[in-house]
Amino acid sequence: MDSFEINKILGAVLGCCLALLSLNIAAGALFTPHAPAKPGYDVVVQKQAAPGEPAAPAVADEPIAKRLASADATRGEQSAKKCAACHTFAKGEPNRVGPNLWGIVGRAKAAASFNYSAAMKAAKGNWTLEDLDVYLKNPRGMVPGTNMTFAGIARASERADLITWLNAQSDNPQPLPKAAELAPASDRRAEMTPR
Numbered sequence: 001m002d003s004f005e006i007n008k009i010l011g012a013v014l015g016c017c018l019a020l021l022s023l024n025i026a027a028g029a030l031f032t033p034h035a036p037a038k039p040g041y042d043v044v045v046q047k048q049a050a051p052g053e054p055a056a057p058a059v060a061d062e063p064i065a066k067r068l069a070s071a072d073a074t075r076g077e078q079s080a081k082k083c084a085a086c087h088t089f090a091k092g093e094p095n096r097v098g099p100n101l102w103g104i105v106g107r108a109k110a111a112a113s114f115n116y117s118a119a120m121k122a123a124k125g126n127w128t129l130e131d132l133d134v135y136l137k138n139p140r141g142m143v144p145g146t147n148m149t150f151a152g153i154a155r156a157s158e159r160a161d162l163i164t165w166l167n168a169q170s171d172n173p174q175p176l177p178k179a180a181e182l183a184p185a186s187d188r189r190a191e192m193t194p195r
């Protein structure tokens with residue numbers, strides 16, 4: 001093989017390399033890979049309520065005073081059946097899994113002769129209408145560590161019905177707000193104007 005032949009072969013190899021290189025550059029220019037701003041991809045998981053925890057309400061509840069004004073004690077008595085496995089409601093009835101609830105509205109927290117949890121014993125004040133509403137919505141949310149293993153009543157109007165009925169199971173039921181009392185001030189002024 002003379003040097004001319006070798007030059008031809010080397011030239012072919014070099015030309016080939018050059019062609020491959022320019023092809024690579026051209027391809028790089030055509031297909032620029034875009035690096036994602038955030039590596040990986042999002043796995044969308046819907047937040048689910050833990051078992052026993054009521055699902056988060058989509059809208060905020062109306063204030064309890066407003067709901068009580070249109071509540072119904074008869075419906076409340078029906079929903080009190082949910083509590084009857086653990087609570088008695090009549091005067092002098094024994095405790096069950098939970099304490100007797102006669103006169104619970106306005107009663108001091110953890111006031112029955114009952115073996116309350118430390119969490120309930122530490123709870124302060126009386127059972128106001130507002131406190132009962134919050135507790136019955138999510139007992140463990142309001143009193144973490146309570147022994148009341150009850151999921152709660154998610155429906156705001158049902159809690160108002162139940163609290164209305166509970167209020168009547170008492171020696172001295174508390175006055176509940178009436179729809180008329182919640183009327184806007186302007187309406188009330190109109191009522192009071194002397195004729």
Ligand code: HEC
Binds near residue numbers: 079111119
């Ligand atoms: C599975 C049993 C169970 C069910 C069902 C249940 N409770 Fe209770 N409840 C308890 C126990 C136990 C306690 C005591 C909690 C503690 O000591 O932490 C309690 C405590 C209470 C208290 C506080 C009493 C106090 O003296 O301070 C109220 C109010 C109450 N329950 C209302 C209700 C209502 C209303 C319902 C029905 C919607 C209900 N509970 C359903 C077991 C239950």
